[in-house]
Amino acid sequence: xxxxxxxxxxxxxxxxxxxxxxxxxxxxxxxxxxxxxxxxxxxxxxxxxxxxxxxxxxxxxxxxxxxxxxxxxxxxxxxxxxxxxxxxxxxxxxxxxxxxxxxxxxxxxxxxxxxxxxxxxxxxxxxxxxxxxxxxxxxxxxxxxxxxxxxxxxxxxxxxxxxxxxxxxxxxxxxxxxxxxxxxxxxxxxxxxxxxxxxxxxxxxxxxxxxxxxxxxxxxxxxxxxxxxxxxxxxxxxxxxxxxxxxxxxxxxxxxxxxxxxxxxxxxxxxxxxxxxxxxxxxxx
Amino acid sequence: xxxxxxxxxxxxxxxxxxxxxxxxxxxxxxxxxxxxxxxxxxxxxxxxxxxxxxxxxxxxxxxxxxxxxxxxxxxxxxxxxxxxxxxxxxxxxxxxxxxxxxxxxxxxxxxxxxxxxxxxxxxxxxxxxxxxxxxxxxxxxxxxxxxxxxxxxxxxxxxxxxxxxxxxxxxxxxxxxxxxxxxxxxxxxxxxxxxxxxxxxxxxxxxxxxxxxxxxxxxxxxxxxxxxxxxxxxxxxxxxxxxxxxxxxxxxxxxxxxxxxxxxxxxxxxxxxxxxxxxxxxxxxxxxxx
Amino acid sequence: xxxxxxxxxxxxxxxxxxxxxxxxxxxxxxxxxxxxxxxxxxxxxxxxxxxxxxxxxxxxxxxxxxxxxxxxxxxxxxxxxxxxxxxxxxxxxxxxxxxxxxxxxxxxxxxxxxxxxxxxxxxxxxx
Numbered sequence: 295x296x297x298x299x300x301x302x303x304x305x306x307x308x309x310x311x312x313x314x315x316x317x318x319x320x321x322x323x324x325x326x327x328x329x330x331x332x333x334x335x336x337x338x339x340x341x342x343x344x345x346x347x348x349x350x351x352x353x354x355x356x357x358x359x360x361x362x363x364x365x366x367x368x369x370x371x372x373x374x375x376x377x378x379x380x381x382x383x384x385x386x387x388x389x390x391x392x393x394x395x396x397x398x399x400x401x402x403x404x405x406x407x408x409x410x411x412x413x414x415x416x417x418x419x420x421x422x423x424x425x426x427x428x429x430x431x432x433x434x435x436x437x438x439x440x441x442x443x444x445x446x447x448x449x450x451x452x453x454x455x456x457x458x459x460x461x462x463x464x465x466x467x468x469x470x471x472x473x474x475x476x477x478x479x480x481x482x483x484x485x486x487x488x489x490x491x492x493x494x495x496x497x498x499x500x501x502x503x504x505x506x507x508x509x510x511x512x513x514x515x516x517x518x519x520x521x522x523x524x525x526x527x528x529x530x531x532x533x534x535x536x537x538x539x540x541x542x543x544x545x546x547x548x549x550x551x552x553x554x555x556x557x558x559x560x561x562x563x564x565x566x567x568x569x570x571x572x573x574x575x576x577x578x579x
Numbered sequence: 580x581x582x583x584x585x586x587x588x589x590x591x592x593x594x595x596x597x598x599x600x601x602x603x604x605x606x607x608x609x610x611x612x613x614x615x616x617x618x619x620x621x622x623x624x625x626x627x628x629x630x631x632x633x634x635x636x637x638x639x640x641x642x643x644x645x646x647x648x649x650x651x652x653x654x655x656x657x658x659x660x661x662x663x664x665x666x667x668x669x670x671x672x673x674x675x676x677x678x679x680x681x682x683x684x685x686x687x688x689x690x691x692x693x694x695x696x697x698x699x700x701x702x703x704x705x706x707x708x709x710x711x712x713x714x715x716x717x718x719x720x721x722x723x724x725x726x727x728x729x730x731x732x733x734x735x736x737x738x739x740x741x742x743x744x745x746x747x748x749x750x751x752x753x754x755x756x757x758x759x760x761x762x763x764x765x766x767x768x769x770x771x772x773x774x775x776x777x778x779x780x781x782x783x784x785x786x787x788x789x790x791x792x793x794x795x796x797x798x799x800x801x802x803x804x805x806x807x808x809x810x811x812x813x814x815x816x817x818x819x820x821x822x823x824x825x826x827x828x829x830x831x832x833x834x835x836x837x838x839x840x841x842x843x844x845x846x847x848x849x850x851x852x853x854x855x856x857x858x859x860x861x862x863x864x865x866x867x868x869x
Numbered sequence: 870x871x872x873x874x875x876x877x878x879x880x881x882x883x884x885x886x887x888x889x890x891x892x893x894x895x896x897x898x899x900x901x902x903x904x905x906x907x908x909x910x911x912x913x914x915x916x917x918x919x920x921x922x923x924x925x926x927x928x929x930x931x932x933x934x935x936x937x938x939x940x941x942x943x944x945x946x947x948x949x950x951x952x953x954x955x956x957x958x959x960x961x962x963x964x965x966x967x968x969x970x971x972x973x974x975x976x977x978x979x980x981x982x983x984x985x986x987x988x989x990x991x992x993x994x995x996x
Contacts, residue, residue: 302589304590304620304622305589305590305591305748306588306589306590306691310773321617330586330591331748331749331750331751332588332748332750332776332777332780333586334751334773334776334777337772337818338773352660352917354736371682371686373680373681373682374681381680383627385755387761388679388681389660390660390661390681390683391658391660391683392658392681392683392686394688395658395683396686396687427750427751428785429750429780429783429787430750430751430752430755430787430788431751431752432726432751432752434749434751434752435723436917443676443891450711455719459804462587462749463590463619463620463748463749464619464620464726464748465597465619465620465718465720465721466618466619466718466722466723466724466753466765467724470621470721470723471654484832485832486831486832486833486834486836487622487624487833488594488622488831488834489623491620491625492620492622495619495620495720496625498721499661499720499721502720502721503721515834516825516828516829517829517832517833520832520833525751541825543823546771546798546800546823549771549772549773549774550770550771550772550803551772552772553814555594575586641914653925653929657926659917661917662912662915662918662921662922662925663918663921665921665924665928665947666925666926666928667924667928667947667948667951667952668948668950668951668952672946672947672950672951674918674921674943677918677921678918679944715977833873
């Protein structure tokens with residue numbers, strides 16, 4: 295079984311549109327949306343939810359006021375400044391439970407923390423695992439890992455040979471979680487100085503974790519000079535640029551209407567088809 | 580006044596809005612700081628071109644075990660909520676990349692064998708571009724801990740003057756760390772189904788934190804009013820619209836701030852600031868805490 | 870010598886499980902191949918550092934050989950520090966995996982064989 299992870303560093307470069315288009319083109323695959331923080335792939339795939347499961351985060355601490363002697367030890371020990379006015383600020387609590395273990399009065403208890411939900415769905419483009427992280431939750435890396443685990447399980451069960459993963463933006467905990475052990479990372483870049491800057495950080499990250507990486511330039515003709523800079527940066531990093539997709543307002547129309555871009559008439563369909571062919575070659579499928 | 584510019588979805592124009600707002604206010608002689616809290620992928624400097632004058636390393640404290648005093652009782656491993664320590668025979672192995680720096684291992688070690696040592700998670704860099712103060716956090720590549728770095732960057736906020744904060748995308752912990760404590764949250768979105776979906780998440784996030792918010796519609800197009808419809812239903816003000824334009828996209832590509840690419844935007848951003856000021860003065864009547 | 874096999878269920882006939890940190894349980898055998906103990910894998914539901922937690926539990930139980938599919942780099946480092954030999958390349962069931970090991974057909978895992986995929990926040994091998 296192979297796994298392709300589409301990432302971008304900077305958000306909004308077309309990662310999700312491209313992943314959705316691959317879903318249209320590929321056969322025998324499972325889809326996974328690992329951008330659990332702002333999941334979007336489901337908007338393009340019109341999924342029918344088959345099952346949903348709660349996702350539990352790190353338990354949090356809570357002060358039982360009746361038992362509290364107001365000794366202040368918890369406040370003193372908490373490195374996250376989460377104890378305020380005899381209460382635990384759930385937004386600041388990291389779940390380390392130092393206060394719970396330390397409280398001499400036993401006045402702190404652990405409370406379960408419903409951090410999100412994950413779903414298994416059917417779409418016309420194949421089975422789909424996606425999730426929704428609760429607002430203001432941490433642990434997105436853990437939910438990403440859960441989505442990937444479920445996608446792998448589903449693929450094994452249904453005899454699918456490929457997992458297409460829409461990854462999160464950035465280079466932090468969720469991306470690290472999305473990259474570990476994947477077979478190929480496709481970085482979607484656009485020819486902007488911001489995206490070029492972020493590309494450098496993403497390539498450091500994939501190298502750090504030893505993940506095979508390729509790049510595609512989206513809207514490459516928006517600024518040809520910066521496109522060339524992107525290509526040079528990739529060459530210097532020893533990472534191949536395997537595709538270029540043109541700038542076409544039709545892509546915005548597709549996003550507006552909630553369709554995979556390859557499903558609307560545009561000049562970029564051909565670019566995406568040839569990109570997909572290159573990705574298959576890189577994956578060895 | 581601290582204004583945090585955020586967006587659920589990435590790439591909607593957060594940095595465009597934040598940099599132009601900061602530059603427009605600074606040119607009006609305000610005392611302005613631009614604070615880049617998108618520590619995973621900070622981009623504000625591309626538009627602002629600051630001279631970085633000071634680089635400060637940011638650390639968390641991770642355990643180091645004194646093997647001569649350690650009794651290998653395993654208490655630290657039992658207590659660590661993040662499984663960042665383990666006892667293997669007569670050695671204790673630490674996994675700094677799992678450590679959140681809570682310090683529990685040291686506090687609870689009965690033998691006093693745990694010492695805390697700093698582990699770098701990133702840098703906070705300060706500088707200026709003309710009169711505009713510039714601060715950014717930069718996460719060390721391969722590190723999973725953005726919030727403590729964001730907290731460190733936010734310590735540079737001046738009590739007086741205006742700080743424009745460029746937040747990371749999303750609605751989870753790094754965003755919370757950026758938005759929390761701001762006077763106003765400006766949410767940037769685009770009129771697509773994806774933009775709308777993520778705007779809704781961002782509005783919930785801001786309301787959860789009790790921070791008043793307003794909306795900027797980027798890449799606005801005639802006849803695509805889905806964001807306006809949503810804002811009407813939610814009783815949220817649309818404070819600014821930036822049209823879909825290849826010219827604006829090109830200026831962005833080359834790192835030219837909107838207010839420099841087209842000077843007429845100066846007034847729009849000053850107007851935006853005044854509208855925010857009025858809303859904050861009116862105790863954020865548009866966005867109630869639940 | 871105690872031998873632990875990562876398993877999907879509590880017994881020799883259960884399917885062996887690829888994943889070290891996330892398997893349902895470990896079936897522990899003595900040298901003669903008798904089941905000595907079945908332990909629930911504490912790492913299974915751990916929010917973070919699953920492999921580390923699983924490794925800790927096996928180290929406490931004085932296991933000296935682990936038979937599994939994939940071990941993350943952190944768990945690998947932990948097991949090696951505790952002097953545990955790790956072999957990969959499981960067969961269908963737990964009993965078959967043990968037999969495969971006895972016939973010398975499993976691969977000794979080296980630190981580099983700890984694939985980052987099996988660990989979740991895969992770190993550098995030097996930790």
